[in-house]
Amino acid sequence: SAVISQKPSRDICQRGTSLTIQCQVDSQVTMMFWYRQQPGQSLTLIATANQGSEATYESGFVIDKFPISRPNLTFSTLTVSNMSPEDSSIYLCSSYLAGGYNEQFFGPGTRLTVL
């Protein structure tokens, strides 16, 4: 497996502001994923971040709200823009090693509270 770290681990933000979450993998990976886990809910895929191309967003998520960067094979950022209390969630990044697509490994998550 590989190790994923995320920064920040948690934050409390004001409505209307933006927060950028960083995700670092200790190995080079092709695909990185961003998930959201709202309180009491399951993990929902926001987007897939591929190095060298635009992120692919899932239904219900748009680039203007959740811009993603993927500057190299070990790093990605997710920005939560113009936040509202409904954006309060745990945000997780994940990836997988070659040959193990389905067996994703996850970062520890970023717990975001929007006031």
Next chain:
Amino acid sequence: DQQVKQNSPSLSVQEGRISILNCDYTNSMFDYFLWYKKYPAEGPTFLISISSIKDKNEDGRFTVFLNKSAKHLSLHIVPSQPGDSAVYFCAASEGDKVIFGPGTSLSVIP
């Protein structure tokens, strides 16, 4: 519309006994199924998986059973240990998309 369902939000089991966590799915095109375990303040960690062409996969204390005709899978943990107390997510994949269930919180009582 949930494609992966875990109808029991929580489960309590005595230490040493068997824990059975259930999962149902609706999409017959799912070809791979996984279980993840999540402790508080940590990300989910992969536990065990099963391909749709199999009906059982075992790894130590953990066994996953798949009943394709019923679109049902279950995770058996035996014997259960207090360290197994966590939230367990069932997940299913079709191609490059993985869908997670809502999770079952397992408490193993010493």
